[in-house]
Amino acid sequence: MSSSSFIFNIANKGLRLETANDVQKLFSDSKIEELKELVLTSNTFGIDASKALGGLLSRMKNLKATGLSAIFASRPVDEVLIALPSVFSPLLSLDSLIELNFSDNAVGAQVYRVLVPLLSQLSNLQIIKLVNNGFGPEAGKAIAEAIQQLASKRRESGRPSALRVLLCARNRLEDGSASAWGEAIAAHPNLQKVKMSNNGFREDGIKAIAKGLAKCSDLRYLNLRDSTSRNEDNEDDPEESRGSWLLADAIRNAKRLEYLDLSDCYLTDVGSLEIVNALGENPYPELHSLLLQGNDMNEGHYEKLLTVIQDTLPKLKVLVLADNDDLEDNEAIDALKEFLEDPTRKGQLITDDQDVDALIKSEDAKDETTETRFVGDVPIEVPPVKKEEDELDELAKLMGAKLKIENQVCLFHFLLKAGY
Template identity: 35%
Template sequence: MAPSKTILDIRGKQLKLETAAEVAPFITHVDPTKLTAIHLGGNSIGVEAAKEFGRFLETADVLKLADFADIFTGRTIEEIPAAIKALLDPLSHKTALQEINLNDNAFGERVVPFLTPFLETNHSIRVLRLNNNGLGPAGGKKIAEAVYKSAPTDGSRSNLQVVICGRNRLEDPGATAWAKAFEAHKTLVEVQMPQNGIRMDGAEELARGLAACPELQIVNFQDNAFIDVEMDDEGRKAVRAWADAFKTSWPKLRYLDLSDCMLSNGEGEVPPILEAFNDPNTKNLQHLQELRLQNNNLDAKSYEVLAQAVPKLTALRRLDLQDNDDVEDNEHLDDIAEHLKVHGGKLILTEEDEEEEEKEEEEKDGEEVAETPLEEAEEEKKEIPAPLVTEEKPAADKVADVLADLMSKVHIG
């Protein structure tokens, strides 16, 4: 199959590109004015090579996706700033650009000044991927402040919908700045910030910032600390803020991962978040399909509250409670499992449960792909919200995506 003339893709070739001459073979037969996507990930891009790609991108006015993930392996901290500037400067005013992927590049705080001009200037971005960049609290704060500055101030609607910023050690200063950015944009559909060392104060601010985003559907804050076990009532202010947000703010929420977030002290304490699920005033969780609460010191009292709440969560198909307490011979967990099973869902308590679920879904995927005509799948797709993808997929991939949605699965990217 001939390579697409609208997509430049050299992902995973493990090339070490140093000069303009080494870049030339990959761009010579591609018209930048027709380019819709560029993928450079899995290669090592030097300064001169980055400048050549940058010159190529100057006329890429219909570019939708710029994938620069994992492009600096083996590069020194002296090389990366100039290289990232060369790649991003030509894209600062590209109004067609919808997604930028900078995952898995070891930027650190030192590279941040070369990222922020692009983030402040380009107001077209829908999807921002900054996962595993070593930003730290100060770097994460500066990045968030740049995103805040890009929010419209004239009453128009922001384009920003997805922010992935995990494994960056944002801590509370970075989290607080991101909360302000989310509140300014108000349009977030997906936010993933796992493994960032965020503690109670930052978690509280994030709940308040995201409460301004009524279209939120996917939330992942796995492995951050929401309570201070050394404090009494004051140490629960973050989980109370999240509970309030669940009650009032996110009517479209489909996926929630608060695993490893220390929601309880492990002494019979029921997190306010679980109580919110069971609150008669909570009307905003009717679309929640997947709930992950692994390793949160939950015990029998929490399961009793969940058993009362689950029948009200009418769309729930997967509840993950692995690595919590009192999971053996608990009648409330039995009730939850039975209710989910009747509605085609599953309670996950052990790794064996998870492996069994994955095996069942693989078998089901194979059966349904074989039986579902393309025309039927495309017809079903009309009823499903358009995914935040900027690159056209092959027909077979579209079918797989549709089937995944039909089975109420959420894929975290």
């Protein structure tokens, strides 16, 4: 457990908690009301343990970050659906909460009914992490619509979106939910990190996501790995309407990009060139990692890339080109390698699959850490507590409207005399 009195961290202990007593013992030395960060990753909670955890959560009024990934691993779905409300319901009253991590609880589509209230009402949320939950298209659409409502709730109170990080990867979202996700992303133009890899998006899905991303000019991190930006049966469509073109437009609008992963997105030679051209049109002074694995790139792309890196990507350190064409005995590849690995830049060109796997594993591990890089300085606004006289006035208005009484002052005095 973390030594800080504000942090409770038992990540990866592998505990199997069944009873209320199990949970009480775990927190026996903690000052519950002072906790700001709770990390329970990879310790599983049964029904009774979840009820006890919920009781403790209701007392954590200063809680900012919840690490609830893999807290129901190995639990039957029926058990999880009973346990979930006990954990989630107390979170609805935590106005201080800015990070929710519920990744790696692959309980399937049914869980969205419990998630939707959280994602639509916790208006101070800055970080949402939902990786490997097994949503599928229907539940994925409902989750996206809840995140749209989150933006609406902020707008209604005259505040811009607080959401900075949105991770929803490995969830089989597919094209059926992509339109809703595109609208959800567009509704939060302050997004800085978006990871929606391995969701089975095809071209229509990527186009919808790209249109949403085009609204996010402050985007720093984008990962759409393992999607399909060009369907072969759409070859008669004009190039400017293709998925890779819309992705390029989103990139043109995100000049603060730091990390871009479009690996295995089937950009093809034409789409890959458009992406490279987009990166070369304006400086991207902070872009340090560019992953373009498996996109049918060839020598012509590598030559163009070298020029682009020299001209507009001054901080690029990692370039991934594995599983493309013409990687061996190629002067352009040799030139890229020499330029990136120069002692003044200290970068690397990755063309080996094993090196790519290590890089991706390292990036995925970062998803499990409490977010600090992309947390914004967003004021947390707590709804004012209604005074007793405010509640009485509200009651008078409601009753006056119901009874069609215009003079509510009279009704107010009537209620006072009646003992309210």
